[in-house]
Amino acid sequence: MRGKPEARLFVEANLAAGRALALAADQAHYLKTVLRLAPGAAVAFFNGREGEWLAKIEGFSRNACALRIEERIRAQAAEPDLWLLFAPIKRARIDYLVEKATELGVSALLPVTTRHTMVERVNLDRLRAHAVEAAEQSERLSVPALHPLLPLERVLATWDAGRRLVLCDESMTAPPIAEALNAAPAGPWALLVGPEGGFAETELDALKKLPFVCPVSLGPRVLRADTAAIAGLAVLQALLSGRDAR
Amino acid sequence: MRGKPEARLFVEANLAAGRALALAADQAHYLKTVLRLAPGAAVAFFNGREGEWLAKIEGFSRNACALRIEERIRAQAAEPDLWLLFAPIKRARIDYLVEKATELGVSALLPVTTRHTMVERVNLDRLRAHAVEAAEQSERLSVPALHPLLPLERVLATWDAGRRLVLCDESMTAPPIAEALNAAPAGPWALLVGPEGGFAETELDALKKLPFVCPVSLGPRVLRADTAAIAGLAVLQALLSGRDAR
Numbered sequence: 387m388r389g390k391p392e393a394r395l396f397v398e399a400n401l402a403a404g405r406a407l408a409l410a411a412d413q414a415h416y417l418k419t420v421l422r423l424a425p426g427a428a429v430a431f432f433n434g435r436e437g438e439w440l441a442k443i444e445g446f447s448r449n450a451c452a453l454r455i456e457e458r459i460r461a462q463a464a465e466p467d468l469w470l471l472f473a474p475i476k477r478a479r480i481d482y483l484v485e486k487a488t489e490l491g492v493s494a495l496l497p498v499t500t501r502h503t504m505v506e507r508v509n510l511d512r513l514r515a516h517a518v519e520a521a522e523q524s525e526r527l528s529v530p531a532l533h534p535l536l537p538l539e540r541v542l543a544t545w546d547a548g549r550r551l552v553l554c555d556e557s558m559t560a561p562p563i564a565e566a567l568n569a570a571p572a573g574p575w576a577l578l579v580g581p582e583g584g585f586a587e588t589e590l591d592a593l594k595k596l597p598f599v600c601p602v603s604l605g606p607r608v609l610r611a612d613t614a615a616i617a618g619l620a621v622l623q624a625l626l627s628g629r630d631a632r
Numbered sequence: 633m634r635g636k637p638e639a640r641l642f643v644e645a646n647l648a649a650g651r652a653l654a655l656a657a658d659q660a661h662y663l664k665t666v667l668r669l670a671p672g673a674a675v676a677f678f679n680g681r682e683g684e685w686l687a688k689i690e691g692f693s694r695n696a697c698a699l700r701i702e703e704r705i706r707a708q709a710a711e712p713d714l715w716l717l718f719a720p721i722k723r724a725r726i727d728y729l730v731e732k733a734t735e736l737g738v739s740a741l742l743p744v745t746t747r748h749t750m751v752e753r754v755n756l757d758r759l760r761a762h763a764v765e766a767a768e769q770s771e772r773l774s775v776p777a778l779h780p781l782l783p784l785e786r787v788l789a790t791w792d793a794g795r796r797l798v799l800c801d802e803s804m805t806a807p808p809i810a811e812a813l814n815a816a817p818a819g820p821w822a823l824l825v826g827p828e829g830g831f832a833e834t835e836l837d838a839l840k841k842l843p844f845v846c847p848v849s850l851g852p853r854v855l856r857a858d859t860a861a862i863a864g865l866a867v868l869q870a871l872l873s874g875r876d877a878r
Contacts, residue, residue, distance in 0.1 A: 486859050489859045490859065523856070524854045564873070605869055607770045607771060609736075610769070610770075613732050613735045613736070613862075617736060617862070617863075617866035617869075618866075619863075620862065624809050624871075627851060
């Protein structure tokens, strides 16, 4: 009988039965020193394209780990096509946001600058590492695409009008999210969450004029930007799962 | 014209026009040293019972701040009756969970131990401080009640059967949350999220036999305990806001 894998890791490499897999230093260190695995232990791998595979550790060298891929344990499956556009926030909160958004199944993370954005740079490598770890933990078969930081205007200038953009609007004039989503046409979908200072009024007006923008309210409480992103994604996934997001 | 208050603080004291308000060391320090406010500055206060009031700083002494309450700026209003039952998790994550649950409007936080709970103690003072801060930030007029840690069985032994308990069930046999909530009778409501290790199978079976328990699935991904709590609360608030939670 097949044992449960001791770990689950994302790799870029192609995965196929019988192939050799060589892990670089950080993943080798994790298996050898953190988890204390020995040759013969089973580890699961996914690459976002070819499902999930079981591999056996053949041996460790100084900074590497050699494995042999045995069998596929899950086929690649369709996943929600759901983007998150968010203004960068402070370090601990942006890490948390990326982790939670990945767990909640977003397919793409798009950091955007807005008029009131206070944080002008993002560390894509660090965010990518958080997304990979969350994908490994949450049994996802993919890691969300992480886009470079761009001005919101530039992202919207090339927007595919077929994708609905759900705008978290704190002005309390937008309809509640459940009501707005029930009335909206089919997706695909994206969620836009502003910076801690909120959107500028002119910015909000311009957004609301775009035909693909769907302004929603997340309730009467003032939510932090990371809370709004997580709450919005959770509601989108729950309400659209029977419809078109998945 | 009335200026915008420079800060928003929770106090236990009664609030009424003309009353003197004396703040203890930590809040006095916050106003004087962190925000650098001077006598004459306006600060908003709420106590969970009497709405929100504007007060003016009269002066600082070594470890205190004296204020005079001027006028009520918001009346106390009804808030959702929504409880969160959660198994304690590690420090940074439990702090985050309490913050987010408070922003999302829970009225009571009930830490509970389950069969697989790894963390056997909670620091109620620290969690309470996080709840107060999140209530201050989110414009809530109340701070959620924080209950001491109890075994789940004991909480359920005295459960009011009129309160529906939404059980986040990872076994993938429960209906999706939106479907389950649409079919459920009226609240009030509570959400139960298990520990990182999940519920024991016997525990899950026993829970599902309780007439007030409503098992739901939060989707095909494996969520961390804190993510499940936040996602579940966001969906509950979105779906029930037009119904009975608010």
